[in-house]
Amino acid sequence: xxxxxxxxxxxxxxxxxxxxxxxxxxxxxxxxxxxxxxxxxxxxxxxxxxxxxxxxxxxxxxxxxxxxxxxxxxxxxxxxxxxxxxxxxxxxxxxxxxxxxxxxxxxxxxxxxxxxxxxxxxxxxxxxxxxxxxx
Amino acid sequence: xxxxxxxxxxxxxxxxxxxxxxxxxxxxxxxxxxxxxxxxxxxxxxxxxxxxxxxxxxxxxxxxxxxxxxxxxxxxxxxxxxxxxxxxxxxxxxxxxxxxxxxxxxxxxxxxxxxxxxxxxxxxxxxxxxxxxxx
Amino acid sequence: xxxxxxxxxxxxxxxxxxxxxxxxxxxxxxxxxxxxxxxxxxxxxxxxxxxxxxxxxxxxxxxxxxxxxxxxxxxxxxxxxxxxxxxxxxxxxxxxxxxxxxxxxxxxxxxxxxxxxxxxxxxxxxxxxxxxxxx
Amino acid sequence: xxxxxxxxxxxxxxxxxxxxxxxxxxxxxxxxxxxxxxxxxxxxxxxxxxxxxxxxxxxxxxxxxxxxxxxxxxxxxxxxxxxxxxxxxxxxxxxxxxxxxxxxxxxxxxxxxxxxxxxxxxxxxxxxxxxxxxx
Amino acid sequence: xxxxxxxxxxxxxxxxxxxxxxxxxxxxxxxxxxxxxxxxxxxxxxxxxxxxxxxxxxxxxxxxxxxxxxxxxxxxxxxxxxxxxxxxxxxxxxxxxxxxxxxxxxxxxxxxxxxxxxxxxxxxxxxxxxxxxxx
Amino acid sequence: xxxxxxxxxxxxxxxxxxxxxxxxxxxxxxxxxxxxxxxxxxxxxxxxxxxxxxxxxxxxxxxxxxxxxxxxxxxxxxxxxxxxxxxxxxxxxxxxxxxxxxxxxxxxxxxxxxxxxxxxxxxxxxxxxxxxxxx
Numbered sequence: 001x002x003x004x005x006x007x008x009x010x011x012x013x014x015x016x017x018x019x020x021x022x023x024x025x026x027x028x029x030x031x032x033x034x035x036x037x038x039x040x041x042x043x044x045x046x047x048x049x050x051x052x053x054x055x056x057x058x059x060x061x062x063x064x065x066x067x068x069x070x071x072x073x074x075x076x077x078x079x080x081x082x083x084x085x086x087x088x089x090x091x092x093x094x095x096x097x098x099x100x101x102x103x104x105x106x107x108x109x110x111x112x113x114x115x116x117x118x119x120x121x122x123x124x125x126x127x128x129x130x131x132x133x134x135x
Numbered sequence: 136x137x138x139x140x141x142x143x144x145x146x147x148x149x150x151x152x153x154x155x156x157x158x159x160x161x162x163x164x165x166x167x168x169x170x171x172x173x174x175x176x177x178x179x180x181x182x183x184x185x186x187x188x189x190x191x192x193x194x195x196x197x198x199x200x201x202x203x204x205x206x207x208x209x210x211x212x213x214x215x216x217x218x219x220x221x222x223x224x225x226x227x228x229x230x231x232x233x234x235x236x237x238x239x240x241x242x243x244x245x246x247x248x249x250x251x252x253x254x255x256x257x258x259x260x261x262x263x264x265x266x267x268x269x270x
Numbered sequence: 271x272x273x274x275x276x277x278x279x280x281x282x283x284x285x286x287x288x289x290x291x292x293x294x295x296x297x298x299x300x301x302x303x304x305x306x307x308x309x310x311x312x313x314x315x316x317x318x319x320x321x322x323x324x325x326x327x328x329x330x331x332x333x334x335x336x337x338x339x340x341x342x343x344x345x346x347x348x349x350x351x352x353x354x355x356x357x358x359x360x361x362x363x364x365x366x367x368x369x370x371x372x373x374x375x376x377x378x379x380x381x382x383x384x385x386x387x388x389x390x391x392x393x394x395x396x397x398x399x400x401x402x403x404x405x
Numbered sequence: 406x407x408x409x410x411x412x413x414x415x416x417x418x419x420x421x422x423x424x425x426x427x428x429x430x431x432x433x434x435x436x437x438x439x440x441x442x443x444x445x446x447x448x449x450x451x452x453x454x455x456x457x458x459x460x461x462x463x464x465x466x467x468x469x470x471x472x473x474x475x476x477x478x479x480x481x482x483x484x485x486x487x488x489x490x491x492x493x494x495x496x497x498x499x500x501x502x503x504x505x506x507x508x509x510x511x512x513x514x515x516x517x518x519x520x521x522x523x524x525x526x527x528x529x530x531x532x533x534x535x536x537x538x539x540x
Numbered sequence: 541x542x543x544x545x546x547x548x549x550x551x552x553x554x555x556x557x558x559x560x561x562x563x564x565x566x567x568x569x570x571x572x573x574x575x576x577x578x579x580x581x582x583x584x585x586x587x588x589x590x591x592x593x594x595x596x597x598x599x600x601x602x603x604x605x606x607x608x609x610x611x612x613x614x615x616x617x618x619x620x621x622x623x624x625x626x627x628x629x630x631x632x633x634x635x636x637x638x639x640x641x642x643x644x645x646x647x648x649x650x651x652x653x654x655x656x657x658x659x660x661x662x663x664x665x666x667x668x669x670x671x672x673x674x675x
Numbered sequence: 676x677x678x679x680x681x682x683x684x685x686x687x688x689x690x691x692x693x694x695x696x697x698x699x700x701x702x703x704x705x706x707x708x709x710x711x712x713x714x715x716x717x718x719x720x721x722x723x724x725x726x727x728x729x730x731x732x733x734x735x736x737x738x739x740x741x742x743x744x745x746x747x748x749x750x751x752x753x754x755x756x757x758x759x760x761x762x763x764x765x766x767x768x769x770x771x772x773x774x775x776x777x778x779x780x781x782x783x784x785x786x787x788x789x790x791x792x793x794x795x796x797x798x799x800x801x802x803x804x805x806x807x808x809x810x
Contacts, residue, residue: 001538002260003361004374033266037252040259044375047382050462051252054455058244064237069204070245073211077249077389079798080215082352082622085256086249087800088267091543102199104544105584109193110205112587112795114212114221117172117186119617119790121220123754123783124175125137125762131168132223133406136673138766139779179780182787185597189590212794214393217487217757222395226408239409240449243393247452250389254482255382258349260357268541271808272530273631274644303536307522310529314645317652320729321522327725328514334507339474340515343481347519347659350485352622355526356519358537372469379463380475384482384491387442387456391490394445395407401438402493403676484663487757492665496678509679510719517660517722524655524752528619528648530627542800573806577792580799591792598784604777609744610785613751617789620755625796625803626789632807642739649733650745654752654761657712657726661760664715665678671708672763 006039017045021052028060035089068097072107079111141174152180156187163195170224203232207242214246276309287315291322298330305359338367342377349381411444422450426457433465440494473502477512484516546579557585561592568600575629608637612647619651681714692720696727703735710764743772747782754786 012018012034022034022042041048059070071094078086094104147153147169157169157177176183194205206229213221229239282288282304292304292312311318329340341364348356364374417423417439427439427447446453464475476499483491499509552558552574562574562582581588599610611634618626634644687693687709697709697717716723734745746769753761769779 001358001533002262003357003539004259005539006261035264035266036261037256040261041255043371044379046462047375047379050459051255051382054248054251057451057455058241058248063241064235065207065241065245069207070241072200072204073207073242073245074249075798076208076211077215077246078253079794080212081250081253081257082797083253083256084797084800085261085263086253087543087798088263088541091269092267100199101583105587106193106198106200106205107208108795108798109584109587110200110208111212111798112591112791113189113193114209115216115794116189116787116791118213118216118218118221119754120176120186120783120787121172121218122216122757122759123750123762123786124139125759126141126171126175126220127137128220128223128406129170131170132227134226134408134410136668136763138674138762140674178776179784181597182780182784185594186787192586192590210393214389217392219392219395222393222408223406236448240452243390244449244452246393247386247390247456251382251386254349254385255378257352257354258345258357258378258381260354263541269543269545271628271803272532273627273809274529275809276531305534305536306531307526310531311525313641314649316732317645317649320732321525321652324518324521324725327721328511328518333511334505335477335511335515339477340511342470342474342478343512343515344519346478346481347485347516348523350482351520351523351527353523353526355531355533356523358533361539362537370469376463376468376470376475377478380470380478381482383459383463384479385486386459388483388486388488388491390446390456391442391488392486394409396411396441396445396490397407398490398493398676399440401440402497404496404678404680480663484659487662489662489665492663492678493676506718510722513660513663514719514722516663517656517726520659521652521656524619525648525652527622527624528615528627528651530624542802544799546801575804575806576801577796580801581795591795594788594791598781598788603781604775605747605781605785609747610781612740612744613747613782613785614789616748616751617755617786618793620752621790621793621797623793623796625801626793628803628807631809640739646733646738646740646745647748650740650748651752653729653733654749655756656729658753658756658758658761660716660726661712661758662756663678665676666681666711666715666760667677668760668763669710671710672767674766 002036002040004040004043006036007042008039009034012039012042015042015045018042018048021045021048025052028056037085037089068094068099068103071097071099072103075107076111076114080115137171137175139175139178141171142177143174144169147174147177150177150180153177153183156180156183160187163191172220172224203229203234203238206232206234207238210242211246211249215250272306272310274310274313276306277312278309279304282309282312285312285315288312288318291315291318295322298326307355307359338364338369338373341367341369342373345377346381346384350385407441407445409445409448411441412447413444414439417444417447420447420450423447423453426450426453430457433461442490442494473499473504473508476502476504477508480512481516481519485520542576542580544580544583546576547582548579549574552579552582555582555585558582558588561585561588565592568596577625577629608634608639608643611637611639612643615647616651616654620655677711677715679715679718681711682717683714684709687714687717690717690720693717693723696720696723700727703731712760712764743769743774743778746772746774747778750782751786751789755790 209225479495
């Protein structure tokens with residue numbers, strides 16, 4: 001159960017600032033489906049617009065990383081942070097962008113290995129090598 | 136400061152199981168440089184071999200994800216886990232594999248955005264949409 | 271499902287050290303409701319008393335921060351730690367202490383922004399400015 | 406050491422999009438001091454503007470929570486996330502906004518107590534009480 | 541719900557590399573029960589073998605720590621990482637290896653106390669005493 | 676650098692509630708050394724007493740787990756939480772209580788393995804097996 005009520009389409013229709021973002025999400029995704037994350041955020045229309053604006057700019061605009069790689073990075077962060085909702089939503093998004101079963105398996109293996117070596121380096125408090133300094 | 140002594144080359148030479156892994160790392164990387172992580176792990180030669188074996192298999196073998204993408208995922212996990220050593224070593228590794236400044240900037244922006252939406256979804260305890268179920 | 275059995279009122283009545291804490295909680299809250307957290311802790315009566323004692327001293331005694339601000343801080347930590355139970359119980363407690371929808375929305379936005387800039391500062395490994403040193 | 410070079414004032418002057426944000430920060434804070442966080446972000450001017458825009462909107466605009474309470478929440482999240490830079494910068498910011506030693510001590514005690522009960526609720530996997538459901 | 545399908549026994553039987561690991565797990569545990577973790581990993585047979593190989597080597601081989609102590613450490617890490625699945629599976633494993641209710645209660649109390657002092661030391665950014673340096 | 680001043684012995688002598696705890700710590704440890712953690716906490720004498728009281732009760736009293744095992748659990752939590760100070764202080768404490776190099780190596784390997792499988796179970800969102808339910 002959520003700590004806020006999830007906004008229904010009927011409620012969203014009545015708040016122009018929310019309706020505007022929901023309309024944009026539907027247009028961008030060419031789908032009528034609005035997932036729960038946006039319905040939870042919608043009680044704060046300014047925040048809803050800020051988050052959607054960033055998603056468009058960081059995940060949607062052309063750039064130096066392809067759209068699938070961006071989703072893999074998103075899943076990696078969400079896993080390390082233990083955000084169940086985000087793992088589900090971005091794994092689904094990655095699949096929609098073409099992630100194969102083999103790519104998912106490699107992603108998961110890298111996440112697990114990083115989790116392991118992160119813990120090892122932290123337990124041993126390994127000092128950073130001066131060779132890693134950015135030039 | 137580390138919680139173990141970092142093994143010197145002279146000490147490593149005297150332990151065949153450690154020398155074998157250090158030799159492999161040097162050959163694989165075509166460099167004489169052994170970074171501190173391995174020098175901290177070397178007191179447990181079996182663990183040293185296990186971790187190096189996984190690095191080879193998961194980060195080094197041909198597969199469905201290219202080597203740079205793998206490093207980006209590694210940096211993402213290490214950042215969310217707050218492993219300073221790992222962030223430095225894998226950012227250096229990504230640069231060595233061709234990561235550009237623009238790619239790094241996008242990676243960092245995605246990590247930050249995921250950090251934000253992870254916290255939002257968790258604070259609001261958003262329930263997973265049934266639409267995300269794997270088929 | 272919990273990793274321990276949740277203690278029922280009937281069981282609690284039979285253990286004086288547990289009954290004493292449950293009675294105190296009920297009196298302090300002017301409510302008969304004992305939430306599951308205390309029922310899980312009750313198998314270790316000394317720990318139950320230690321935790322309740324701290325809650326009284328840190329959350330309940332008059333001091334430099336008002337009761338609602340204390341709950342907002344509690345929700346913030348619980349969110350960053352991903353403790354679903356604690357997010358729910360302290361969001362309910364904050365509402366009981368007068369938290370409005372607008373205050374909750376601002377709290378959630380700050381938590382999200384902090385999550386984002388925490389990840390950015392960590393990914394970039396920004397060194398602490400000497401200006402921040404406590405005087 | 407950072408994973409990017411920290412941008413100097415001389416470099417920032419030469420990039421209009423960076424100069425514009427640095428100028429705004431200086432005006433808003435009535436101080437010439439630009440802390441390292443912004444110097445690290447400046448290599449991605451669009452991201453620099455996005456983050457500063459959110460700081461202004463979420464931390465700086467009038468609202469339902471006072472400016473000091475916002476900083477306390479920021480410190481709480483940053484501590485749970487282990488972001489050393491952010492703990493230092495926002496503790497300094499809270500002091501600049503009037504945080505007393507007594508308020509800081511209470512904040513730290515609440516953060517510690519939340520850390521403890523978060524771990525207890527998680528170790529025991531306490532199920533959320535239906536009474537906490539948002540109405 | 542999982543982000544991958546959990547492999548059934550019938551499917552596992554048809555993949556020799558999976559069947560081999562499942563057979564080993566059953567033999568090692570003297571039980572026909574294969575828990576969901578392995579059924580989720582099984583889609584990547586090489587990873588399944590790597591993880592099982594480590595479990596055998598690190599958790600199962602004779603060494604300097606007894607089997608129950610190893611499980612207590614595993615629960616401690618899993619709690620701090622908020623891994624609900626792992627907390628459940630390793631608490632069950634610890635009970636199967638003889639963990640008493642009193643030992644579980646002490647474990648949980650230590651985990652909670654460490655959670656608290658971790659947050660305190662981080663909030664206060666306490667510098668490491670030179671006396672703790674490894675000799 | 677800390678976010679509070681570390682209290683000197685001279686300052687502590689002048690505050691009876693602090694002096695009392697410092698004296699107790701010195702007596703319990705049969706050593707004049709007071710580590711920085713206590714010097715940071717000392718500005719809040721009530722909190723200093725609460726934390727020291729818990730350390731005595733949970734780490735120092737006879738019970739179902741031996742003193743070294745308690746320290747290993749403490750290190751495990753502190754590592755997963757990334758608390759550098761706590762990793763150093765409790766690794767030193769464990770060594771003082773007899774932890775051998777072999778025990779430390781096993782501890783670190785278990786912490787690393789748990790880190791890895793925590794990340795795998797979370798990435799795959801493995802559902803808890805009903806067999807793990809506490810009876």
